[in-house]
Amino acid sequence: GGAASGGAGAAGPSAPDEGEAVGSNVRQTEPPGSYLRRYVLPLYAHFFDCNFQGFDNSGNPIERPVEAGGSRINYDDWNEMFWTPDRVRRIVRADGVPIIDLASEERWRALADVDWATSLYECKRHNEEHSWLNCFVGYTRIWTYHLASFYLLMLLALRLFATREAVEEEEASTLFIYLGLLTPGLVQLCSELGKVRLKPGTTLAQTIFKPSKGLPYLIQIGLFVGVIFLPRDEYMTLSFDIWSAIVITRTTIVTPNFATKASSFDNFVFEPRGTFWPMVAFWAATLGAKMVTETGVLLRAVAIATVRIERFAAFEALAQTSLFSELTTSRLLLSRALQQVTVWVAALLVHCSSTYYWYILAVTAVGTARGLYILRMSGAPGRRIGRMRPLTELPGACAQHLFNYHADPEAQRAFDASVRPLSPVLERKFAKLWNAVVYSMYESDIISRTDWLKVSYAGVFEGERLSRPELFTKAKLADDVGTPEFRRRLAFFARTMEMSVPKPVPVEAMPTFSVLIPHYGETIVTSEQDLFTPEKGAVAGDEEPEALISLLIEYFPGELKNFRRRIGEGRWKVIWSTVSGGLEAQGDVKAARRVKRMSQEMADNTKGNFSSNGDPMGDLDRDPLLALRKWASMRTQSLYRTVHGMMQYERALDFLLSVQQPHLSESERADVINSKFSCVVSMQRYHHFSPDFLKATEILLEDFPHLQIAYIEEVLDPSAPGGRHYFSCLVDGHCPMAKDGMHRKPRLRVQLPGYPILGDGKGDNQN
Secondary structure (H helix, E strand, O other): OOOEOOOOOOOOOOOOOOOEEEOOOOEEEOOOOHHHHHHHHHHHHHHHHHHEEEEOOOOOEEEOOOOOOOEEOOHHHHHHOOOOHHHHHOOEEOOOOEHHHOOHHHHHHHHHHEOHHHHHHHHOOOOEEOOOHHHHHHOHHHHHHHHHHHHHHHHHHHHHHOOHHHHHOOOOHHHHHHHHHHHHHHHHHHHHHHHHHHOOOOOHHHHHHOOOOOHHHHHHHHHHHHHHHOOOOHHHHHHHHHHHHHHHHHHHOOOOOHHHHHHHHHHOOOOOOOOHHHHHHHHHHHHHHHHHHHHHOHHHHHHHHHHHHHOOHHHHHHHOOHHHHHHOOOHHHHHHHHHHHHHHHHHHHHHHHHHHHHHHHHHHHHHHHHHHHHHHHHOOOOOOOOOOOOHHHHHHHHHHHHOOOOOOHHHHHHHHHHHOOOOHHHHHHHHHHHHHHHHHHHHOOOOOHHHHHHHOOEOOOOOOOOEOOHHHOOOOOOOOOOOHHHHHHHHHHHHHOOOOOOOOOOHHHOOOEEEEEEEOOOOOOOOHHHHHOOOOOOOOOOOOOOOHHHHHHHHOHHHHHHHHHHHOHHHHHHHHHHHHHHHHHOOOHHHHHHHHHHHHHHHHHOOOOOOOOOOOOOOOOOOOOHHHHHHHHOOOOOHHHHHHHHOHHHHHHHHHHHHHOOOOOHHHHHHHHHHHEEEEEEEOOHHHOOHHHHHHHHHHHHHOOOOEEEEEEEEEOOOOHHHEEEEEEEEEOOOOEOOOOOOEOOOEEEEOOOOOOOOOOHHHHHO
């Protein structure tokens, strides 16, 4: 929200209108920008003070140093204030009154008086501590599981594989057994104590004496002390064993919120429904196989070696030194401790590190089994999963998937009757869409003009005789039709017709969706310098560095041939003469000769079949190389290629809507499509682009006028904090040029409260 200039600015769907305050029955006019100043700026100011300590001479904020173990605030912490009604209730004004307790029409006004420091502290779930304590507390259950399971396997291996005499003569073995039982409780208690530092509002007394936190572990420690240091008591020992079993079960298997997680697991959008118990079965089988195998192989060898290492003379000699004799009164106990450290700690490390490899083996086994099952099912009658549908059946299959959006049962029955066999009306609809798809591949030089005519329908307009291409009348595509990329796309498309596709809906009833493309400084459109300047060190050895255009000719000879035929011989000569002339003017005569040689080789390979009126891919007078630059951009890692691919959604929806609603005009179709789809490029540095980048951006906006570009504009103002005001701006291909003739005038321009980059920069922005 904020003051809008050159367009509109909105505070949110449920906020009052900018410049108005809503009371009981009173509408009170307020100056523009009041929402930004009264509501947003106080929240931003507190956030800024938590992360920065002012500005330097250049106007950039000075980040507060975070020492090891120090705490900082992430803007995810602010989001936590609105996660649950309980946290919203903790948002209080300066007088301590929760804003949720106010009347609904007064809550927005109360946001201007919120004590954000107190509210944030009460609502935060954890502090952003830069320490290893986060790793320990966050993964306590994993550490507890490994320690508890290792203790169980260790005890089992000693009982099964070590000699009975060696086990029975261990007077101190009881201590190790009880320590193993105590370990899960100790780990969990340390985790709860660590949360005192990480979770705001948590006190030590609350953590220790709360039954759901530290109290069960304190009881276990008390029983342990009684078993070890008090006279032997069977009831005390039995109580410790039972309580230890309860603690281990609670910390490793049944968590306090296990039932809640089991019931709500399927509600997460990133997990298919009904996958909770299969996931439990998967992990039970994986960890069960791990424990059985490690007990029979690894721990068996360790248990047998335990008896041998105990009798190793070096330990006895070490135990007899004066230093260790002063530290312990029992040389035997020291020998046993060294034995445990030497053997069992190493085994514990192997036990912990092998879990990931068991997970990989299990995923491989399950994935292979599922793949074999799908392959076997694909051979069943009526099923061809993973196989390519015959090209002769492609029109009917596409019509079934694309036009089956009838809700009325009577209309659905009529549609089913017209699909098998395919009626002329439906096939004519499919023909229009198919010709549009094929033409888009012709524009991208995937196929030549000759191939385009071969694989397209003839007579698609009303009153003409519809004629299928040979592609859909023969069982196999001719080997000389199209490039390998065209054949790959066709095969992929035919395979998708065997998939189970959800029933479509009309374009006017489909959900809206947007594509967001982040951009910082990557190539927008391939420049002339990128095309023809050899990169030093690009090729290892004594080989001469090659320019990008040389590599493209080598990798895409067929598509370059189609490109030359499409633009025509006249354009081709202008392009390549411009290239060689420019290189000679730069003094790179060797590169110019190489370009002329490549041009002659291409002329020998593309004789005949030129288009008489190729597509206007760029004004020759303005930029003779623009067509070639676009062609190269579509085959390299560039923003132009990404935008071109994403904007195909717009073309696809337009073609589909023209078939579904042929009575709509072009402008009416555009209104429907713009309400359903948008593509936004987040150009973080658009305001600071160099002239070359701005020209490349204009190429994008000219080719895709509905593309939207979002960026942040900086306006110098000595009275503002840091000497700058910041605005969030949005432009598209319909916006007029600004006074400088390089930038577009924003369609939307909303003022921001201050310096926009908060938190950890790229990581936070992507989150």
